Amino acid sequence: MKAVTTPPQAVDVVLPCLNEAEALPWVLERIPPGWRALVVDNGSTDGSAALARRLGAEVVHEPRRGFGAACQAGLVAARADIVCFCDCDASLDPALLVPFVRELREGAADLVLGRRRPVHRSAWPVHARVGNRVLAGMVRRRTGLALHDLGPLRAGRRAELLALDLADRRSGYPLQMVVRAADAAWRVTEHDVPYLPRTGASKVTGTWRGTWHAVRDMRRVLSEPPVGAATPVQHTPVQEGRPL
Structure with a gap:
């Protein structure tokens, strides 16, 4: 069988x-043209996987429950040089990733993050905001990075x-x-x-209990010692005019 090749600009x-059938159509129709959507089904029971496949997405199955398990399964399954991550609950528009990718290709950054700015109070419950603010402060102290989210x-x-x-x-994956x-x-x-009100109930920060578990996971990550000696990554900026 002929190996599948992926163009470098992909x-x-x-x-x-996890049970995002209601939000999937909105999310998938906003994937930029030419990009590939990898929907990582984490044990959905609402037909999310079948719907995603019908809508043209590639579906990856990850039976181990956990946000980090799903993200890592998607990263391993990816074939493109650049990989993006986005929630599947319609709270974030994947089209916003276009300038993120441009920044990577121009060699201006190695990792680009989105700082959520809620468009409405209901988009981000107060307990989730408080937890995020506390963790962001801990991250700044631990890493020296001027991050807010x-x-x-x-x-x-x-x-x-x-x-x-x-x-x-689990929930500590983005922090790690x-x-x-x-x-x-x-x-x-x-x-x-911009951060929009999500479709459906949050599996992580929809309750104080969920937020507490997320904070616990992230505190554990922050307590880990640095892993080995690090070498900065180096990239040659892509020439202007190359398509996204």
Whole structure:
């Protein structure tokens, strides 16, 4: 069988999914043209996987429950040089990732993050905001990075992300990515993105209990010692005019 090749300008978007059938059409129709949507089904019972496939997405099955498990499965399954991550609940528009990818290709950053800016008070419950603010402060102290959010909208290069050897398979995955990137002297940038009220109930921060579990997972990540000696990644900027 002939091996599948992926053009270097291609982009894969990892969409961790647990019962998001209601939001999937909105999310998938906003994937930029030419990019591939990887919907990682994390045990959905509402037909999300079948719907995603009908809508043209590639579906990856990850039976181990956990946000990190789904994200890592998508990263491993990706074939493009650049991999993006986005929630699958219609709270974030994947089209916002276009300038993130451009920044990577121009060699201006190694990891690009979206700082969520809620468009309405209902988009981000107060307990989730408080938890995020506390964790962001802890991250700044731990890494020295001037970050304000640990949001799920992000972009990086697949090979370098895999080399971070991320081990958390729960809510601490996004934080571990940032911490290990900082330890490796990556250039991490953050940009404001509009944050919309999600479709359906949150599996992580929809309740105080869920927020507490997320904070617990992330505190555990912050307590980990740096992993080995780090070498900054180096990329040659892509020539102007290359398509996204």
